[in-house]
Structure formats: C-alpha cells, structure tokens
Amino acid sequence: MNTLDWTLLRAFLAVVETGSLSAAAALIGATQPTLSRHIRALETALGVTLFIRSARGLDPTEAALGLIDAARAMGEAAETFALKAQGRAQGLRGTVRITASVMVANLLLPPILADLRAAEPCIQIELVASDQAQNLLRRDADIAIRMFDPTQNALIARRLGEAPLGLFGTHGYFERRGRPRTVADLDEHDVLGFDRSDALLRAYAAHGLRAARTDFPIRCDDQMAYWNLMRAGAGLGFAQVLLAGRHPELEQAQIGLALAPLPVWLVLHEEVRGNARNRRVADFVTDALGALLRGG
Known part of the structure; x- marks a missing residue:
C-alpha cells in the first residue's frame, strides 16, 4: 500500500x-x-x-x-x-461561513448581512447561529463573532468593542410587581434563570450574592427563548443594553448591580486573512458591528 x-x-x-x-x-x-x-x-x-x-x-x-x-x-x-x-483565492466571489452567538446572529447581524449582500452580490454567506465555540482551525467557520477572549493560536482577532449588560423587565411587569430599588429587592421578584448553565449563579457569586438554581422560577439556556420570555413579561432578565434599548417596552432595573460587559471580537484564521472575500467580509462586519457597539 x-x-x-x-x-x-x-x-x-x-x-x-x-x-x-x-x-x-x-x-x-x-x-x-x-x-x-x-x-x-x-x-x-x-x-x-x-x-x-x-x-x-x-x-x-x-x-x-x-x-x-x-x-x-x-x-x-x-x-x-x-x-x-x-488564503490564495483572491476573487470577491464564493462562500464565507460566519459563526456568531444566537443573539448576535438573530438580532444584530441580519441587517449587516443584508447590506453586505447589496454591496457584494457575488459573495455568498453561510451563517451559523450557535453559542458553542466553532473551531476555526478545523474550518468549522471562516469568521467568528465571539463574546469572549479568543484563546486558540494561529487566529487573528479584532476587538470590536464591548456589550454592556443590564437587568430588564417590561413596563407591564413593573406595574404588576413594582420596581426593585436594591439588589436585596430581587428576592421579591421573578428573575429569569438558566437551566443547565451555571453562568448566572457564578455572576451572582462574583457580586457576593447567594443564589440557588431554584431561586429562578423560569429557567432556560436558549438565549432567544430567554429573551422572548423577558419581553413577554415573564420576569426580569439579563440582556445586552444595546439590544434592550431598541425595545421601548423594556425598562432597566436601576439597582446598582454591575455585571461585567461582554467583549466582542471578530476572529479569523491567519491563513485565510489574505483571501480577498474573507477580508472583505471581515472588514465590512467589523465596521458595521463596531459602529453599533460605539453607538454610531
């Protein structure tokens, strides 16, 4: 053989x-x-x-x-x-595969990709909405939008900005249950939690707050379902300020609970940055998403 x-x-x-x-x-x-x-x-x-x-x-x-x-x-x-x-393919045509978190893929990228489609009609886009980190080294995607610091070697990372987080509820919820004024007041409110993820429990612990999984009456790990539960008035939920600010029915709970903002990175493999279509898409998304994060 x-x-x-x-x-x-x-x-x-x-x-x-x-x-x-x-x-x-x-x-x-x-x-x-x-x-x-x-x-x-x-x-x-x-x-x-x-x-x-x-x-x-x-x-x-x-x-x-x-x-x-x-x-x-x-x-x-x-x-x-x-x-x-x-990386040696130089034509502005072909397919670019982008992965992003479920929230970013559903609520931030669609208008950006619509504008990209109008600007570059010969470039096709595959969008992977996933909260699991896709492996760029194995070509699971060409470009990734990540809400955490990249750790893999051989990747080119651009920090686009950061996404502040806040605790939000609908006006209807606050009218029914009142507005919390302090962190301690959350004991009297329905706060939406996560199911299998312990991220919220760790965030509470980082602020010296004691919480158990059962303290959250509705629990869901799917970020879009979580977002829609909050918008339906099912309880208070943590959300990106940029996204919540687009919905007049949502109001931020001003209780002094400061969560660390999420970093936003655009990441691609160093071997494909010389590819013209990947570079074009990366630059386009960088400019558009960066402007959103800066409030532009």
Whole structure:
C-alpha cells in the first residue's frame, strides 16, 4: 500500500474522538453507513482491526491506538494545506461561513448581512447561529463573532468593542410587581434563570450574592427563548443594553448591580486573512458591528 485515502483517515479520527459511528457521522457530516464503509475499507487496507464494540460504543484496539497520533498529524497537515489554498483565492466571489452567538446572529447581524449582500452580490454567506465555540482551525467557520477572549493560536482577532449588560423587565411587569430599588429587592421578584448553565449563579457569586438554581422560577439556556420570555413579561432578565434599548417596552432595573460587559471580537484564521472575500467580509462586519457597539 503506497497511498491512503485521507477520507478514510478522517472517518477513523472521527470515530476515535466520538466513540460511535452515529456521533462521528454527525461530526463530519456523513451518513452512518458511509462512515461504516470507510472504517471497513481502512481496516482492509491496513490489514488490522481498528475498533471493537463494547457497552460504551466503539473502543479503539491496540493497533488503532498506535495510529492515532500519525493520523492526527496528517489531518492537521491536510487542514493547513486547505487553509493556505483558500488564503490564495483572491476573487470577491464564493462562500464565507460566519459563526456568531444566537443573539448576535438573530438580532444584530441580519441587517449587516443584508447590506453586505447589496454591496457584494457575488459573495455568498453561510451563517451559523450557535453559542458553542466553532473551531476555526478545523474550518468549522471562516469568521467568528465571539463574546469572549479568543484563546486558540494561529487566529487573528479584532476587538470590536464591548456589550454592556443590564437587568430588564417590561413596563407591564413593573406595574404588576413594582420596581426593585436594591439588589436585596430581587428576592421579591421573578428573575429569569438558566437551566443547565451555571453562568448566572457564578455572576451572582462574583457580586457576593447567594443564589440557588431554584431561586429562578423560569429557567432556560436558549438565549432567544430567554429573551422572548423577558419581553413577554415573564420576569426580569439579563440582556445586552444595546439590544434592550431598541425595545421601548423594556425598562432597566436601576439597582446598582454591575455585571461585567461582554467583549466582542471578530476572529479569523491567519491563513485565510489574505483571501480577498474573507477580508472583505471581515472588514465590512467589523465596521458595521463596531459602529453599533460605539453607538454610531
């Protein structure tokens, strides 16, 4: 055997990382039968058994364990090759994949992307709304809008500004329940909480406040659902001041509870910044979103 199809190695790594054919298929966007065929083809080509079934799923054999590092090195080389090739594409046409948080993707980016579409009709956009950090090194996206400081190496990051946070409720809610004047008054109010996320509990603790999950009568981790619950008057909710300021039915609770503002970054891989369409989209989004954050 002189050559080995990278597709087979990609399937192998996906199964190693996830432990099952179904999860691996979802990870790389393939069907489970296709992935199963790729694993069998790789085992035939190598002349070894790579996985055995167990109660946990698929466990790598000793032979497979000895191949993981080499397969990962080949994967990194293939990804680097693809990034460098894309970085040399200079035409203002083709597809740019952008990922952003659910709130940013739904409430801030649509008018920006509409203007971009009018300005650059030959550039197509794929928008991924997700609160999970997409891996730019693996090309899950070309450009990311992130609300936390980037940590991955080989990324180019532009800080666009910051998004202050506040506690908001509807006028109707305040008319029914009154307006809290101090942090202690929150004990008498319905504050919307998170379900599995402990972010709000940690924020409370950082301000010396004691809170338990059950102190929040409605809990939801989906940020758009959380936002809509607040706008429906279901309780007080934490929101970006920029977004809440667009809705006259919302009022900020002035109780002296200062939450740290969210940093807003635009991030792209250093290998694709030389790509004309990626650079154009990155510059366009940087200017437009930066202006919003500055109040322009």
